[in-house]
Structures are given as structure tokens and as C-alpha cells.
Amino acid sequence: MTTPVARGPSAPDRAARDRPAVPRAVAIVLSLVAGAGAFMLFLQFGASDGLDFIDVLRSVLILISTWWLAWGAVQGLLGLTTHAAPPLRKLDGPLTERCVVIVPVYNEDPVTTFSRIAAMDESLQATGQGHLFHFAILSDSRNDAIAARERLWFLRLIEDRKAEGRMFYRRRTDNKGKKAGNVEDFIMKSGGAYDLALILDADSLMEGATIVEMARRMQAEPDIGLLQTLPVVTRAETRFGRAMQFSAAFHSPVFARGLAMMQGRTGPFWGHNAIVRVRAFAESCGLPELRGKPPFGGHIMSHDYVEAALLARAGWRVRLDDDLGGSFEEGPENLVDHAKRDRRWCQGNLQHVRLLNAPGLKPWSRFVFFQGIMAYISPLFWIGFMLASIAAPFYAPPPDYFPEPYWPFPIFPQAETSKAIGLAIGVFGLLILPKFAVALHAAMSGRAKQFGGALRAFASMMAELLFSSLAAPVLLAYQTRSVFQVFMGRDGGWPTNNRGDARLSVGEAFAASHWIVSTGLLGLAITWYLAPGLVVWMLPVLVPMMLAPVIISWSSRPARSGLFATPTDLNEAPVMSRQREILGVWESEMIAMKDVSILLEATRASA
Amino acid sequence: MMTNIADMTAVEIETRVRDLGTLPQAPLVMPKQVLEAAEPLSIRRGLRAILAALHLGSASRQEM
Helix, strand or coil: CCCCECCCCCHHHHHHHCCCHHHHHHHHHHHHHHHHHHHHHHHHHHHCCCCCHHHHHHHHHHHHHHHHHHHHHHHHHHHCCCCCCCCCCCCCCCCCCCEEEEEEECCCCHHHHHHHHHHHHHHHHHCCCHHHEEEEEEECCCCHHHHHHHHHHHHHHHHHHCCCCCEEEEECCCCCCHHHHHHHHHHHHHHHHCCEEEECCCCCEECHHHHHHHHHHHHHCCCEEEEECCCEECCCCEHHHHHHHHHHHHHHHHHHHHHHHHHCCECCCCCCCEEEEHHHHHHHCECCCECCCCCCCECCCCHHHHHHHHHHHCCCEEEECCCECCEEECCCCCHHHHHHHHHHHHHHHHHHHHHCCCCCCCHHHHHHHHHHHHHHHHHHHHHHHHHHHHHHHHHCCCCCCCCCCCCCCCCCCCCCHHHHHHHHHHHHHHHHHHHHHHHHHHHHHCHHHHHCCHHHHHHHHHHHHHHHHHHHHHHHHHHHHHHHHHHCCCCCCCCCCCCCCCCCCHHHHHHHHHHHHHHHHHHHHHHHHHCHHHHHHHHHHHHHHHCHHHHHHHHCCECCCCCCCCHHHHCCCHHHHHHHHHHHHHHHCCCCCCHHHHHHHHHHHHC | CHHHHHHCCHHHHHHHHHHHHCCCCCCCCCCECCCCCCCCCCHHHHHHHHHHHCCCCCCCCCCC
16 A cells, blocks of 8 residues: 655655756756767768768757657656655644645546545545545536436435535536636635645545645645645556556656656646645636637646646745655546547647747746647657658769779778667667666665565566557557647547446457558558668557557457556555445445436436 | 435435535635737747847847
């Protein structure tokens, strides 16, 4: 089980978090050196048969791509140099600030969502501080049948938890501003009743002790506007879900620590499992609609990044406390659901182009926007590089074996293939080196025990590496399509998260990915025709694309092996066990509760 | 109580939820923030700003 607060070395590690200049400089310099090294190597390789425009273009594309990979790698390696540690300042005296736990819902299954609220409330009451916490369920559900079930199960929740006057429910008549608008509506109408607000997602689950500790930290340090936890992905059942869950549990804490070292007072907000100071949020985070229409105009989609930037702009501190355990969420269970969520995030991040120049933002906040944009457009640089490489033979000048006048013997161009191979190894190293470093660190520090031991953790990491290598071209294809859709002005809307059965047949997977298969086949044919020498280099990208339906379908099936064990699998948190029990009871009573008849009644009424 | 809930019609449930679940009234002002610069970001303006920072831009005309 993850304890609410990490133990161990604190003062030096924690104090270092407040001095981000050195880690930032290290990350910038190292990543730029890696990018420049790749640029020089490729330029020499390209110049071996005479330097031309296409060589320079490819070298620049390699520079950008390598810099971006190195930036991520350095973040991970920086994270290995420190430990998760609680803050130096602690609250002396009792917690007095009043907190509301906000649960925005949007066409979710209320039985599951409200069982989480019941479990969290039980966990909070067990701390003895439960009287300071209220729950507000903020429904934006557009489906009347689901809304009717929400009301039914809200009454059940109130009854079970004896929570009259502590738990509230309201449904908006419109969805203005989507999730950000939903929270804003609450703050404007009821925010004055609370000092703090814990913002959750419908699939969030948190230990009561963690919530109380967050509130205590907020009270102890009045300059903090927002405190973000590092949510752990749980309850994945499919091969895809479990691989992602393992990766998030094993690698993310280290990368998050690296991030925490660089961000200083300008930390992240990921939209949920974070606590805000209501007054600070109200004063600083009223989001305007951007000029123009979606996808670049209209309401701000990835509002969380913007709210973090606005809090920092107003002088509030935004902090990631990665030492806090007991914070959970659930993730997509198959590749298609992942791609759907990513489409939304893509549009939200690209929309931040409009905000790069927003007045008064901290430089780091602007850089965070830039990072978010780069995360989505970076595949374009790789694709550009591949296309330029296919075209390169047509631009290469014919070889000149007699460059020296009056010299009767031919001079053969120096073979520079070793430089290209070295560069490929270097790029691959940037991708896998941080993961191996994290595995080594986990084995040496004993953290691997939480993942079933060093051997099992290493096997899981290798399996995840293999799977993510196979899935990466498919994911990148979806990502690239999303980027093009946004650039072409197509709004992705606000689709409901699929939290139901994740299994996809090969036929369903083909329907969702036939264009990836076609693109892969076309790519292979073109490469074969124009640059047959490159076919071998392109296969690691093109084969997974051609096999996309198989990869998607296979990975959406339940995982049965012992791989990908995470700490929450091996030692479930009490709040998770309790939620499972409550959900079991509620589901068994659905007929007695007339849940189905309510659903039918509502469906008939709305028809 | 569970039986009571089960016996209620959808309308009765809605009324009861309104009675029990209404949020406290405690309004707060949430002013809209300024996020868009008066002049939108453009590559030309960005380059001009970089040149100016490096003292490479053309000097602004001065009255003689």
C-alpha cells in the first residue's frame, strides 16, 4: 500500500526543489548538446556524398527531434538524483480550514462514481476531520436517463453515509465552459463557503488521510494556491491498460520528481486530484473565451495548464507534492480509447499557441505551454525526416571519383554509414536509457519490491518496452492525424470517457485503424520504389502500422500473465478495497433500488 | 430508507434531491482574466523582438 506521506530524507531534497535554476540550466544545456551532437553527426553523414539542401533540412529535423527526446530523458535522469520528500514547513495546531471535495460528472455511471465518494467519505470520517469536508457532485450530464440515475443514487449515497448537509448534487442546464465552466459555476455560487477545494475527476479516488494532509499543507503555507498530487493509475485489466498502468507507476514518479525540480514555484495542474485555495482560484482563474471558433478559439479546452499559469501569474505558488500517496485514477483500457482522449488533449495543447504571448505569464508557464505543443507536434519532425530521407537520393549529386585535377587515380567518398548507425543508436538510447536507469535505481533502492521484486519488475519493464515500441507507431499515427485535424480547424468536441467494456474484436479494431494500415502499406510501397535501401530502416515503423488492428485488438484483451504488477495490485489501498465492497453491495441491490425502471422511465420521458 | 427510495417516482426523487442536495449559497466573484495580448503573436513580431533583444534591429527613427 502507498502511504499517504513518504518517509525518508527531507530537508536537502525539499529545499533543492525551491532552487530550479540549476536543474533547468542542466536540462537545457544537456538536451541542446545532445541535439547539436546529432545535428553535426548527421551533417557529416549527409555531406559524405556532397552537401545539399536536403541534408541540411534532415539535420535540422534531427536536431529538433533529438533535442526533444533528450529533454524528456534528462527530466527522468534528474528525477533519479532526488527523493520524494514532505515539505519542510508543517502545520502546528489543528486543521481549521473548510474544504469541499468537487466531483464533476459527465454521463458517467453514477453507481461506480458515487461508490468512490462513499469510500472517500468513510476514509475521511475515519481521520476524525470529516466534519471539515463537504462533497459537491457537479453534474454536466446531458443524458436524461443517466441524470435520473444520478439523482436516485445520490439519495442512496446520502442515506448510506448519513450525509445530509455534507453532500450536495446539482445538474447544470447547459454545459457552458465544459469541466472548467462547471467548476467555475460552483465557485461563483458556493465557493465563498469554503477555504479549499479538492478537485477530482469522476474516476478519482483518494485516501482520507491524503486529503487531510493536503488541507494541512495548504493551511501551513498560505502562499500556496494549488497543490497537485501524483495520481496512480489503478484497476487496469487489459494488456494495454496494465502495460500503461505499470509504466505510470514505475517510471512516472521519477519523471515527476525531475519535473518538480525544474518547475520551482510554477508547478503543474493536471485537472484533478489537486487542492486549490478557493479565494486564489476565484481571483485568478476566471477563464475567458478566446476570440474565434474552435479548435483554436472558443472555450479553453486544456484549462488546467492555464489555471496553473494564471495562479502563478497572480503570485500564488503551484506545487507538485509527489511524496503524497493515496491518490488514484483510472486510465483508458485500450488503444482506441487512449487515442480518443489524446485527440482532446491534442486540441487543448495546440490551442495554447494562442496563449504563449499572454500578458504577464511567468517564463516557465510559457515554456510549459510550449512543451505541451511540442509533445504533439514532435512526431511531425520525425515524419518530415523520414519523408526527406526517402527524397534524399534524388537530390544527391552524382559521385565525383576524380575531385583532384591532374590526379590520375579515383578517390572514393569516405563511408560515413557508421555515423548514421551511431546516431540511430544514440536516439534509441535516449528513448530507453532513462527506463533502464529507473529500473536499476529501483533494484538498488529496494523500490522494485513493491513491483514484485527486481526480477519481475525488470521483466515487466522489458515487456512494456517491447509493447510500447510496437504500439508507438500506431499511437503516433493517431496523434499525427489529431494534429492535422486541429490544424484544419476540426473541433473534436467533448466526448464522454468510455469506462465500460474495453475489449475490441479485430473487426472493430480494423474499423478504427484501416487508414493506418493503408498508410503503412503505401509508405512501404513508396519507400521500396523510391529508396529501397531505406526499407529495412522503415520497417520498425511500417510493420506495426500494417498490423495496427491486430495490435489494438490483442492489447484490448484481459491480461492474464503475472507481469505488470504494481504496488496497488500487490497491496491494495484501504480506500480501494472499501470502494469495491460498496460497489458490490450497490450493484447487487440495483433491482431492489428500481434502478432499471428509473432508467426506462427517464428514457420514455425524454423520448 | 432504501425501500422508501425504491418506492419513489422519478419526480419525487427529483424533488427530494433538490431538498437535500442544494448547494449552499455563498457567491464569489470570479473575474475573467486577460489572456490574449492586444496584438496577436506573429512570427514577424517574434523575430523583431529577438532582434531587438540582441540589439540587431534597426533603430527607431528619431526627430532631428
